[in-house]
Amino acid sequence: MTIGIVVFPGSNCDRDVRWALEGCLGQPTRFLWHEERDLSGLDAVVIPGGFSYGDYLRCGAIARFAPVLQEVSAFAERGGPVLGICNGFQVLTEMGLLPGALTRNRSLHFLCETTPLRVEPGTCQWLHHYASGEQISLPIAHGEGRYQVDPEELRRLSDQGQIVLRYVANPNGSLGDVAGLSNQRGNVLGLMPHPERACDPSTGGIDGRRLLEMACA
Amino acid sequence: MPLFHARVQVTLRPSVLDPAGEATRAAAARLGVHGVQRLRIGKSIEVALEAPDLAAAEAQLELLSDRLLANPVIEDWTLELAEAE
Numbered sequence: 001m002t003i004g005i006v007v008f009p010g011s012n013c014d015r016d017v018r019w020a021l022e023g024c025l026g027q028p029t030r031f032l033w034h035e036e037r038d039l040s041g042l043d044a045v046v047i048p049g050g051f052s053y054g055d056y057l058r059c060g061a062i063a064r065f066a067p068v069l070q071e072v073s074a075f076a077e078r079g080g081p082v083l084g085i086c087n088g089f090q091v092l093t094e095m096g097l098l099p100g101a102l103t104r105n106r107s108l109h110f111l112c113e114t115t116p117l118r119v120e121p122g123t124c125q126w127l128h129h130y131a132s133g134e135q136i137s138l139p140i141a142h143g144e145g146r147y148q149v150d151p152e153e154l155r156r157l158s159d160q161g162q163i164v165l166r167y168v169a170n171p172n173g174s175l176g177d178v179a180g181l182s183n184q185r186g187n188v189l190g191l192m193p194h195p196e197r198a199c200d201p202s203t204g205g206i207d208g209r210r211l212l213e214m215a216c217a
Numbered sequence: 218m219p220l221f222h223a224r225v226q227v228t229l230r231p232s233v234l235d236p237a238g239e240a241t242r243a244a245a246a247r248l249g250v251h252g253v254q255r256l257r258i259g260k261s262i263e264v265a266l267e268a269p270d271l272a273a274a275e276a277q278l279e280l281l282s283d284r285l286l287a288n289p290v291i292e293d294w295t296l297e298l299a300e301a302e
Contacts, residue, residue, distance in 0.1 A: 058288055101290040108236045148233055148291050
């Protein structure tokens with residue numbers, strides 16, 4: 001089992017994800033530089049947080065054209081597990097692997113705090129170890145996390161159980177309190193909170209651990 | 218090959234909240250300009266493009282605007298296009 005971690009110029013949570021997977025969970029990882037095209041031998045791929053390519057134009061807009069993401073897209077279409085955290089979630093929406101877009105927080109503030117979330121795992125394989133309706137706490141750290149999508153699509157996502165993580169106290173103005181979204185098949189998850197920062201009791205909580213453990217399953 | 222100059226205006230769709238625009242509108246009042254009813258911030262992107270003719274230039278710029286410069290989920294765009302003198 002090896003987990004790929006995508007690294008763009010400007011990624012800054014790639015090493016945190018490696019620490020969580022290798023240091024906390026004992027899982028081998030491989031960094032995938034943005035020009036990489038070889039995903040062979042990987043069992044899951046994580047797109048970490050940060051500011052890919054400086055997030056010029058829009059968050060994730062330039063990253064979407066990275067060679068490695070063409071391969072990640074094909075990997076996801078084959079059913080491979082893909083996890084996008086924070087900037088990684090923004091990238092997944094720009095790629096079209098998840099619907100909607102993430103826009104500037106309503107308050108305009110960069111939010112860096114621990115926030116309560118309600119989990120509705122549905123068919124999302126990344127959240128298999130969480131109970132339906134379970135409340136957890138994870139850190140958020142973003143300036144552009146306000147989820148936006150047209151109302152019909154939001155209803156459809158809700159009806160299909162794809163809104164798998166909702167804020168309990170909506171911090172950023174996200175429509176539908178969306179904090180995390182799964183694709184219909186359940187193998188792709190994008191979320192604004194940072195599970196990799198909640199895997200070691202010494203950093204204040206381990207609610208993210210069961211999520212990342214799915215990459216090792 | 219002929220050169221074309223284009224300007225792509227990218228604006229947030231009307232249904233999308235623009236907190237930066239709202240903050241700027243609040244600052245306008247503090248400056249003493251009290252009549253501002255609406256202020257929305259977008260982007261203006263200048264492009265110089267080589268293409269065989271106007272129709273080809275337009276097609277390329279539409280692709281560029283729709284797939285890269287704007288995100289149609291949250292943004293609208295308009296295109297002004299002219300052949301360089």
